[in-house]
Amino acid sequence: MQITRAKAFGTCFGVRDAIEAALDPAFAGDLTIVGQLVHNPQTVQRLKEHGVQMVDSLDDEITSKNVMITAHGTAGSVKTELESRGYNVFDASCPLVLRVHTAVRRLVDEGWHPVVFGQSQHVEVRGIVGDLDEFTVIGNEEDIEQLAQRDRIGIVCQTTHRIRDARQLLDRIRERFPELEIQFVDTVCKPTKDRQSAVEELADDLSRSAGLMIVVGGYNSSNTRKLLEVCKEKSVQAHHIENEDQLESHWFSGIDHVGITAGTSTPHEVVDAVHRRIEVLAPS
Ligand code: SF4
CATH class of the missing domain: 3.40.1010.20 (4-hydroxy-3-methylbut-2-enyl diphosphate reductase, catalytic domain)
Structure with missing residues (x-):
């Protein structure tokens, strides 16, 4: 059985840079992120393990001195409000x-x-x-x-x-x-366009055989769900998972070609783990 990864998938530079900034040891666990930095449970867990706190909005209690704006950006008024409350504000908004x-x-x-x-x-x-x-x-x-x-x-x-x-x-x-x-003004970002065109290309390949797409990403990730929509439009069977433990062996019965793609907040190591598990569940 053939396994093919989409030509572009997974974490984009904006999310990657923001995660690296949040994990900077200089914060020493004294950091709160306002709004979810990434829609990916594994990354959220990793941040929590480093002592990073997360709140949904300014209405929630913030106990750290340092506060980070996520890659998704925020309104200038929110930033001003945080500064006026005396926090050190780190802006990880994607350019x-x-x-x-x-x-x-x-x-x-x-x-x-x-x-x-x-x-x-x-x-x-x-x-x-x-x-x-x-x-x-x-x-x-x-x-x-x-x-x-x-x-x-x-x-x-x-x-x-x-x-x-x-x-x-x-x-x-x-x-x-x-x-x-x-x-x-077309402001859809290039990493998103690359992932969309790559999943279309791979879905076309899968539709020419007994193909199956595995889409990896948080259930609350909108760009991951859009990758699934592409598969649906092209009548390609697809499963959305957050990690390798959710793969089920019976999905691969009668399948010749498995495609793997992932949303812009899915770390590459999660995709690697999914790929390895597929090789075990559906050996060629
Ligand atoms: S999806 Fe695009 S705009 Fe959003 S963080 Fe990634 S690169 Fe930046």
């Missing part, structure tokens, strides 16, 4: 997330109504819109109706949005409101 913040600010300055294609409750999106007086978040086609009263809109995307979905939403908006003036 590609900050690029979205800059794009939104420019659109607003130029008089466009800001629109974000993404999930309204995702920490990254809350950070993008957190300092704006008004904005619209569009997660699906039903949300498009919110644009009825607008003349000109400037659109950015959550960095992990599927670019194909973004372009579909854009087409629907143009059809629904042909008079609307639109500026679209």
